[in-house]
Amino acid sequence: MSLTEQPVMQPPLATCTGVGKTWQTDGAPFVALRDIDLDIARREFVVFLGPSGCGKSTLLYLMAGLEQVSEGRIVCGGAEVTAPGTDRGLVFQDTSLFPWLSVGENVTFGLKMQHMPKEARRRVAQEILERVGLSEAIDKRPDQLSGGMRQRVAVGRALALKPEVLLLDEPFAALDVQTRSKMQEFLTQVWQQSNVSMVFVTHDIDEAVSLADRIVVFTARPGRIKTIIPVDLPRPRDTRNKAFHDLTDHLTDLMRDEVDRAFAEQERVR
Template identity: 50%
Template sequence: MIDHVEHALPDYRILPPDVAARMEQIKKRDYVLEIDRVTKVFTQKRNRTVALDSIEFGVHRRELVCVVGPSGCGKSTLIRILAGLEDATEGRILMDGKPVRGPGSDRGMVFQKYTLFPWLDVCRNVMFGIEMGGVDRLEAQRQAMQWLQMIGLEQFATAYPHQLSGGMQQRVAIARALAASPRVLLMDESFSALDAQTRTKMQNYLMEIWRKIDITIVFITHDLDEAIYLADRILVLKPHPGQVEEVIEVPLSRPRRAEQMTSAEFLATKAHLEGLIRSFGASDDMDEDEVTIDLPLLTLVTDQVE
């Protein structure tokens, strides 16, 4: 008989030397984006819901931060406040030390749903943000084609959004957001509508673009694998009200590779995150793993499946 020995996962908080050195370099950089004691309260008639409670966090220049948490933790509310699409009830958002007052060209946004203008072709979609910045059409077209070359879609410049796959549409959406030269790219579950294979490709596209240009990324996701694979740090929010539970420094070297997703460091980080999410409880007070449904017997069952 072979003895099966369970090997304990490493401590997710212990960073390999190269990762620790890189994290120290990141921390020496200035904050580009600061969340300063932000609280958001929604009031409807006599009902008062605290969506976010005293959130405090800073994002360093050229950092990639993912935000995770269960439903009801305020992830999407937070990113709308960062984008200037909603106001905080209390606290403030700072960009390069200056208060954010509404949307601005210093922040680009890529949404979960496809948001390309259907009446414009791919090139004109990317040109839109550039022209809004006052650039003339010929120069905007030149810059747009450069972005399309970067994302590998220059041959689709004259195609319309409905002629593209979901992954291609999101690549164009990223190019459109970045073409306006923002300091920070905000992404609200931008890959969640994609199939698994396309999603992995998009994650790699994003990291390759991030590596090539001076951009800071805040990425909202409910996918723990995605958060660990992409992020330098992960901001974990707990629900009701949304508060910071923990900030995790991801113990993976860069550049990221698919094989890292089976490493002990990756699995240890994921196990810890899963434990945190479970500890918060399901948002509807029901554990999905324990759901049982009473169904009528429709056929004669002769073999048991479990």
């Protein structure tokens, strides 16, 4: 590139502008989110971190199109988000797999709804399950798999529709510590091997630092963006590294007041 040339700046994949969400109740309106401005770059791994009830999951569902914004707008891939779409995959804490379907049929359920032929769906299932390390489980039922395996199937199901962004709502929260660590490694590998952006909700500071390119720290309700922390540590992340611990300590300090406020709010409501 010559000295006069400027690097080409890629537009963000997803943008939240002035986003707010208020739930209308029988009593006073319940304000969940307010004044959210955020850009998500292509192939970026962004983690939402904040205390319970701060609106992290609400923002994820707004981005997925499962809920409608009260203020502002969300744009993904150049189009305003008003409903769910195949450009956005969503993975819940509960895998929500159909117990009467095989693993392969669960992975390609969305493709069946799109009327893809059975033979083609089988090929896609084989390809996806190989990517998530479960190629031998294609004909098993979900209840024959461990919790970590079922979450890998849920990730595979979301990837089968080839989304541009994968939205994950605390998918590893119910797993034991060892399985959770392995699933973090798995998800990082899937992200590095694909063109997808990931937006991941967690309460766990170590998990946030292990996964993120950027960590979006939320205030207590009504949720606002308190700060955005870039994570420049090399991958794979070494949790024993001093820089890793320095960053978790910094995030702990940032979160302390917000957690206290969230607890105080919960006590007031009770």
